[in-house]
Amino acid sequence: MSSRPHEYSTITVERRNNGVAILTLNRPDALHALNSAMANELVRQFSDWVVDTNLRCIVITASGFRAFCVGADLKERNRLDENGVRRQHALFRLFLTIRQNLDVPVIAAVQGVALGGGTEIALASDIVLAADSAEFGLPEIGLGIMPGLGGTQFLPRITGRSRALEMMLTGERINAEEALECGIVSRIFPREELLSRALESAEQIAGMPPLAVRSIRRAVQLGGELDLNSGLAYELALHQRLMASEDGAEGVRAFVEKRPPTWRNR
Incomplete structure (x- = not known):
């Protein structure tokens, strides 16, 4: 575990004494879109957590109520050449790989709109809790591409093949109630209560053997x-x-x- 907390520009990290950590995506002006800086910071933080023997549970959320994460930052991507786009996506995949191999439960507290990579971060989490105003979607097909952070693999395992294909081939958004019905979300709370409820679950898990x-x-x-x-x-x-x-x-x-x-x- 790092002896000093890192200074980040796109995320914030709060560590509690009970073994719970809160990671907050913090690019509100860009609706917490994933850019290269955020990817690097996520890789750095999750790499630290791999060797943190006192960590018991992680809560991932985002600042504000409007959005959880709207996927890749397309304005940044539009400025990159083909190799730059591939390098950027490799960073996103590295974050996902480290997170998947981190042997600590992760709770996603989705308080707003989650699209593309935002939905995929939620799908890769162990438990997904949502605000009643949350939305989910994998709209990549509308850009001529496809999900690239695990969406085609995670979603069918949760919802079943037919529903997953319907969502990905049409690019539709679903609300929190629909996400609950198809198994993406385990519970829904009023958005003002979401983080406190997520922390209650995290603290309960952290107290287990x-x-x-x-x-x-x-x-x-x-x-x-x-x-x-x-x-x-x-x-x-x-x-x-x-x-x-x-x-x-x-x-x-x-x-x-x-x-x-x-x-x-x-």
Whole structure:
């Protein structure tokens, strides 16, 4: 973990003592569009978090209420040549790769419009909470391109093939209620309450035994890509490892002794 906080121009990061971190996208004048500077800062911050052994949960949100993130900054992209566009997109993909390999739950608190890469950041999160005014969409087809930060892979796994293709081939936006119905969002709150509710969930997760949190997340993420029998075998292996852990024994002792457990992450 870095000994000093970084100074960022496009994001802000707040670290709480309970192991929860809040990352806020902060380009309100551009509706938090992803540009090269933001990509570099996201890569830098998530790279720090990879080696942060005290981190327990991350909440991603954006400043203001109008937008969560409207995807790539097309004004910047229009100034780049072909190689520049590819380098920029490689940065976006690097952020996604680091985030996917970070063994810490991520909650997206989507308080406004999420389009393109903004929706993909949400789809790549473990839990998505939305304000009642939130909107989601993958409108890249209207620009003659396609989703490039995992949208074609994440969305069908959540909504099913037909609904995902309908959204991506028409470029339609859906509101928070529709996103809830098709599984993109797990809960909806009034926008004034969204961040506090997201932090409540993050703090609850942060208080759980870290080994069990990581194991459950791995079983869902990786097991979901396996056939059922292989997924069950993977679950069993993780379960048996937890049963033999110090935290597994502590959980049973604390229950029998009717006291709060003390988790040691081992």
